[in-house]
Amino acid sequence: MKRPHAAQKPAHPTHKRQKLEKPATPAPAPAPAPAKSSAPRRKIRLDDLSWKAVSMPDRLEDFEGFCGLDEIDDVEVVRDGATLSFGTRKTAEQIEKEKEEGRKREAEETRYFEEMRDRQGEVDLNVDVEGEAVESEWEGFSDGDGEGKGDARGDGGKEGKEAKSVEDKGKKDKEQHEDTKPVKEAKGKEAKGKKDKEQHEKDTKPAKEAKGKKDKEQHESSEPQAQAIGSGAFDILADKSEDEDEGDVDVSAWEDIGLSKETLASLSKLKFSEPTTIQSLAIPEVLAGRDVIGKASTGSGKTLAFGIPILESYLKSPPAAKNHAPIALIISPTRELAHQLSAHLTALCADGDFKAPSIATVTGGLAVQKQRRQLENADVIVGTPGRLWEVISSGQGLLASIKRIRFLVVDEADRLLSQGSYKELGEILKILDRDDNAGEGAAPTPAAEIQRQTLVFSATFHKGLQQKLAGKGPKGGGDLMNKQESMEYLLKKLNFREEKPKFIDANPTSQMATGLKEGLIECAGTEKDLFLYSLLLYHPKKRALIFTNSVSAVRRITPFLQNLDLPALPLHSGMIQKARLRSIERFTQRPGSILVATDVAARGLDIPGVELIVHYHLPRAADTYVHRSGRTARGSASGASILICAPEEVAGVRRLVAKVHARNEAAPGKKKSAYFIRTLDIDRRIVARLKPRAVLSKRIADTTIAKEKKHSEDDWMRTAAEELGVDYDSESFEKEAKGRKGRGAGRKKKEKEASQLTKGEMGALRAELKGLLAQRVNVGVSERYLTSGGIDVEALMRGEGNLEFLGDAGALGFED
Numbered sequence: 001m002k003r004p005h006a007a008q009k010p011a012h013p014t015h016k017r018q019k020l021e022k023p024a025t026p027a028p029a030p031a032p033a034p035a036k037s038s039a040p041r042r043k044i045r046l047d048d049l050s051w052k053a054v055s056m057p058d059r060l061e062d063f064e065g066f067c068g069l070d071e072i073d074d075v076e077v078v079r080d081g082a083t084l085s086f087g088t089r090k091t092a093e094q095i096e097k098e099k100e101e102g103r104k105r106e107a108e109e110t111r112y113f114e115e116m117r118d119r120q121g122e123v124d125l126n127v128d129v130e131g132e133a134v135e136s137e138w139e140g141f142s143d144g145d146g147e148g149k150g151d152a153r154g155d156g157g158k159e160g161k162e163a164k165s166v167e168d169k170g171k172k173d174k175e176q177h178e179d180t181k182p183v184k185e186a187k188g189k190e191a192k193g194k195k196d197k198e199q200h201e202k203d204t205k206p207a208k209e210a211k212g213k214k215d216k217e218q219h220e221s222s223e224p225q226a227q228a229i230g231s232g233a234f235d236i237l238a239d240k241s242e243d244e245d246e247g248d249v250d251v252s253a254w255e256d257i258g259l260s261k262e263t264l265a266s267l268s269k270l271k272f273s274e275p276t277t278i279q280s281l282a283i284p285e286v287l288a289g290r291d292v293i294g295k296a297s298t299g300s301g302k303t304l305a306f307g308i309p310i311l312e313s314y315l316k317s318p319p320a321a322k323n324h325a326p327i328a329l330i331i332s333p334t335r336e337l338a339h340q341l342s343a344h345l346t347a348l349c350a351d352g353d354f355k356a357p358s359i360a361t362v363t364g365g366l367a368v369q370k371q372r373r374q375l376e377n378a379d380v381i382v383g384t385p386g387r388l389w390e391v392i393s394s395g396q397g398l399l400a401s402i403k404r405i406r407f408l409v410v411d412e413a414d415r416l417l418s419q420g421s422y423k424e425l426g427e428i429l430k431i432l433d434r435d436d437n438a439g440e441g442a443a444p445t446p447a448a449e450i451q452r453q454t455l456v457f458s459a460t461f462h463k464g465l466q467q468k469l470a471g472k473g474p475k476g477g478g479d480l481m482n483k484q485e486s487m488e489y490l491l492k493k494l495n496f497r498e499e500k501p502k503f504i505d506a507n508p509t510s511q512m513a514t515g516l517k518e519g520l521i522e523c524a525g526t527e528k529d530l531f532l533y534s535l536l537l538y539h540p541k542k543r544a545l546i547f548t549n550s551v552s553a554v555r556r557i558t559p560f561l562q563n564l565d566l567p568a569l570p571l572h573s574g575m576i577q578k579a580r581l582r583s584i585e586r587f588t589q590r591p592g593s594i595l596v597a598t599d600v601a602a603r604g605l606d607i608p609g610v611e612l613i614v615h616y617h618l619p620r621a622a623d624t625y626v627h628r629s630g631r632t633a634r635g636s637a638s639g640a641s642i643l644i645c646a647p648e649e650v651a652g653v654r655r656l657v658a659k660v661h662a663r664n665e666a667a668p669g670k671k672k673s674a675y676f677i678r679t680l681d682i683d684r685r686i687v688a689r690l691k692p693r694a695v696l697s698k699r700i701a702d703t704t705i706a707k708e709k710k711h712s713e714d715d716w717m718r719t720a721a722e723e724l725g726v727d728y729d730s731e732s733f734e735k736e737a738k739g740r741k742g743r744g745a746g747r748k749k750k751e752k753e754a755s756q757l758t759k760g761e762m763g764a765l766r767a768e769l770k771g772l773l774a775q776r777v778n779v780g781v782s783e784r785y786l787t788s789g790g791i792d793v794e795a796l797m798r799g800e801g802n803l804e805f806l807g808d809a810g811a812l813g814f815e816d
């Protein structure tokens with residue numbers, strides 16, 4: 001006999017299975033219909049059961065919040081007057097068995113990510129890595145509203161239907177990329193920066209010692225490196241600390257800063273012989289207890305500027321085991337950056353003569369329960385605002401311990417604090433400062449009572465840099481915030497304990513890295529693919545990062561390049577986490593590989609040996625340009641950042657240049673001349689000869705995508721029809737849709753035509769392209785540079801042949 005109870009209607013009824021779905025964000029618990037078993041029902045705590053992650057469509061895997069679902073079966077909600085409780089008819093053994101299975105599943109996942117951490121000396125880089133199937137954590141940022149919402153060509157908005165093809169594509173990318181053999185590195189001319197020489201020397205010397213050797217080895221290597229997933233993505237620090245043979249380095253240059261012998265030993269193992277400018281300026285202030293706002297160019301070592309003081313504080317007074325509280329909360333705008341920060345700190349503490357602090361990385365895309373457990377004993381918490389807010393606001397007892405942090409770090413602060421992205425961070429800050437006894441609307445803790453130090457870092461603090469470049473923009477960066485304004489802005493957003501935090505600007509004249517050269521290539525908007533291909537041939541075997549403004553552009557450009565035998569890899573937030581991880585890892589490991597990415601890769605990623613940044617789409621805001629370009633020329637390295645620019649984009653480029661370089665003009669002692677970005681001279685005759693293969697490759701890529709899309713659309717329609725109990729016939733559906741002309745009708749027609757190419761026709765196209773790729777590009781004997789009457793592009797890609805002919809950045813006009 002069943003016991004009577006008043007079960008609620010499910011809030012999220014499911015059609016086929018009776019289940020209780022638990023949104024990853026807190027929501028009132030829905031109640032399923034009663035279980036069918038006749039066993040007696042027992043009261044249970046939901047957390048005592050084994051929740052299983054609901055497998056989501058790829059595009060949703062990266063969503064934060066509601067879309068991270070866990071489920072349990074056979075649970076009833078029982079109402080007793082005003083009190084709700086949960087009951088199950090499962091036996092204790094059944095529950096235990098399920099929990100055991102859950103633990104195994106989790107252990108497997110943990111093993112996977114820990115394996116990566118061990119190999120990297122780092123953490124699980126969930127190189128997202130975060131996303132939004134659109135980037136959940138990026139959504140709403142001033143310049144990040146394009147991804148997943150359509151691209152510059154207006155072919156977005158179909159993310160749902162493209163979802164399946166993402167993984168298929170991922171697999172294909174993988175297969176295709178497996179085939180790409182690393183080839184001998186071609187040596188380009190070393191770019192020699194003249195600007196800010198003194199400071200550059202200071203900033204780059206240590207990095208030179210530490211990084212140069214590894215970069216060189218990587219670039220000269222002609223063998224594929226380890227292939228295991230995760231082993232290479234952020235391994236540079238781990239490699240350094242493990243490199244016992246070379247011995248530790250002299251770190252006496254750090255002594256003035258007053259670090260412990262343990263930290264000095266760790267720095268020595270990392271072979272960081274001296275601090276960078278931002279480190280030598282910021283660390284003593286933080287150690288002295290100051291709140292610090294630190295600005296320094298990309299790749300100048302900001303992570304350790306706050307990481308070292310956190311380690312010092314930990315060493316000085318490790319958190320007590322009883323009544324444990326974390327020391328630091330570090331907030332990052334993206335998942336990959338969060339994991340990289342954890343990795344960096346883990347490497348700093350690896351193999352030290354002390355018990356390493358426990359670091360929890362709390363980002364979307366990983367099981368939230370596991371992260372909650374990690375948080376229980378974490379000494380340092382690194383995370384993205386969305387997931388942090390979720391665990392803090394729904395955790396038990398967590399908030400009280402997090403309130404006792406000694407350091408709150410806001411990395412890439414301008415990004416985190418910018419319009420539209422502040423919401424969850426704002427909630428976290430509010431809750432950290434709220435007096436628990438005072439209730440909701442109470443005033444925040446007065447500054448005098450705040451115990452923690454607040455540390456805020458970025459390469460860009462100018463509000464003007466975040467304003468969209470499209471449309472009319474202010475001339476010459478007149479809206480830039482000066483130090484005073486930046487300070488006021490931050491003081492409004494963050495509850496510092498000091499009335500006047502210490503503002504440290506390690507690069508007052510420019511936020512661009514000193515070893516960076518900037519240029520643009522002008523071409524017709526419809527020929528960007530062709531010019532991109534040509535540009536990459538001008539830079540044979542250089543590790544290159546191509547930025548686009550949309551997921552769909554990444555999906556299109558990656559196979560376009562792969563068809564042309566270039567080792568291209570995709571990275572965007574619509575990819576499942578593991579695929580993103582793989583892309584970063586391969587990009588890091590394989591010399592000369594090309595990463596085609598959205599702005600998910602723009603901030604913070606520290607991948608060694610990136611020599612070329614290509615902006616296929618103009619960045620929407622100047623800060624994005626600074627950060628994208630900052631993926632090269634890190635530390636002492638040099639690199640080039642090139643915009644591929646349609647004539648109608650030139651005005652936007654001018655605005656961008658004016659904003660980014662406005663400070664150069666204003667700097668005392670500098671000539672008040674405008675900064676002119678160089679137009680690079682790419683030989684149009686060569687481009688013309690490359691056109692047939694580019695056109696063919698584009699056609700093959702577009703056809704493949706159209707076919708995948710058609711396939712997934714059909715699947716989607718069929719499923720929907722099944723659920724409605726009607727027949728689905730794609731042809732009659734299309735007939736009916738005919739005549740209805742709306743936005744994108746022309747594109748749809750093209751897609752349809754493309755998707756109808758037969759296998760045989762596709763095979764013929766591929767064979768034709770193969771034939772073209774095997775041919776030398778004949779440019780005629782009379783043309784400049786020419787010695788042999790033709791270029792063997794294949795040989796060039798192998799690093800052989802006449803490099804003088806295609807040249808490098810110098811030959812593109814970077815040389816004065």
Ligand SMILES: Nc1ncnc2c1ncn2[C@@H]1O[C@H](COP(=O)(O)OP(=O)(O)OP(=O)(O)O)[C@@H](O)[C@H]1O
Nearest residue numbers: 206207272274275276298299300301302303604606
């Ligand atoms: N003192 C040092 N000596 C040599 N190398 C260093 C030193 N400190 C940091 N590095 C290395 O410099 C690189 C860049 O550091 P980091 O990622 O902290 O830069 P960043 O300023 O945060 O850059 P971004 O603004 O792009 O996020 C890392 O590979 C790091 O290992």
